[in-house]
Amino acid sequence: GDLLSLEEQVGLFQDTLVRLQGRNFKSSKELSEYLSKSIFIISIGSNDYISNYPATLLHDTNKRFARLLTSKLSHQLQRLYNLGARKIVVSEIGPIGCVPAITSQNKHKGKCVEHKNRLVAEYNSMLPAMLQNLTSSLQGSSFLNGHAYRLAYDAIINPSNYGKGWFKDASNPCCKTWLSGIEGCIPFVEPCDRRDKYYFWDGYHPSEIVYSLFASRCINNASFCSPFSLKELVKM
Template identity: 50%
Template sequence: MAKANYEPYGMNFIKGPTGRFTNGRTTADFIAEYLGLPYAPPYMGSQGLEQLTGLNFASASCGILPETGYNLGKCLNLAEQVDYFERVVQQELPKHFQSPDELSNYLSKSVFIISIGSNDYINNYLHVPQYNTSTRYTPDSFAQLLVGNLSQQFQRLYQLGARKLVMFELGPIGCIPSNTRLYNPTGRCIEQLNRLTLTFNTQLAQMLRNLESTLQGSNFVLAQSYQLAYDAMINPSKYGFSDTTNPCCATWFNVPSGCVPAPGVQACPHPEDHFFWDGVHLTETVYETVASSCFNGSSFCVPKNIQELVLQ
């Protein structure tokens, strides 16, 4: 059910609707542009590795935990995404290199961009009665569960040759329209939900520091998404937005997340003025702000930005 291969998704993207849950490019797309690379094609739709310029393993509605998002249909959880990457490293990439050392060098220079975890809250912890996770875990223990699983997959990536990894914090899920409409008719941010992601982010930062200190030659960069997103929603004019509460495109009334694919239903004429594209995801303008801040900013991505990471 979690698909974005129809209009108005992609209305501002050169390739049209492609499965990107926004009106145009994503953060990963912008970073690819800044590095002079083409947009990473989806692994499951690619016909072999004709160009060694990246692959996209992302899967809509899935998360860190294997059960997250299953109520919306089959998707690839993080472990499965790493499984496919392992297949690429072991079966596809060796065909393009003269020796294992050349392959290792290639992987060590590659940049891995990961943004995951929001669905584990939106499509799992907060999804009652389909899930009973919130009755089995406190906010702190659930964050520990997520971060522990995430750490295992990062260590797998390291063993497969990854050395430069950028991980994005979770944003304030208490401010997204799909949650404010369900839990707070006033449309204001629900701070109780925001505290869930703050708990996760705190543990995430510590985990990344621990991994970098124990995995020789590794570089883990934390993109501090929460504060930027929260500040933009509270102070929209500071970032050039006029609306940080309502989605740009019409969404379903009973499940206010995805854009409504119906004749005559149009998205707002100026998505660049909006923070939210649909009931959950952001507009291209937000993704561009995030990408540029992480690529050459001095405080958004720590302990180094992506330009510095590439030169490391």
């Protein structure tokens, strides 16, 4: 399907709320209370760097690009707040220089194309201040920063650190892909036998076992989702 911008996704969410109010909730107050207790998770931005960041830009423009993205993200988060969201987790962009679609197309040493990773580092460094500003300015809100980059990078570089029950291959996709991972999985071709042993499902996306790792850390560990864990956020 088509890629939808966050602006379009928030717009669709707004349309959904209109339908829910008359069908699933007796009043706008009941819907508002439900939304205020809900947890919204936003994971976005990697496509902006993989697909949209112009290859001809000079390196000193990366900060301006990161500012543009965080500004647009802040605006959409405020829209969500105005629609009733109060508890929002925003994930960092992961190490895009480590995904198979990038490593297969770029010369590099080690497991990752580090100059690609440095691009998203600028954006990730701006997230905490932006989220803290929203928490301070929007009454009753809690914005958490999901530190996905450092956990993802460590898991890719040192998969053995995560025990025998976790993935072993952190370089190749589980499914057979077109064009060395640039395109999606080839239809009707069997994927790998042990999906839980692969970090990547396809050329771009982590596998279920990786998302399970992220979720577990965010639920229980305030150093992964800060300034507090999801367990703490639920009680607020």
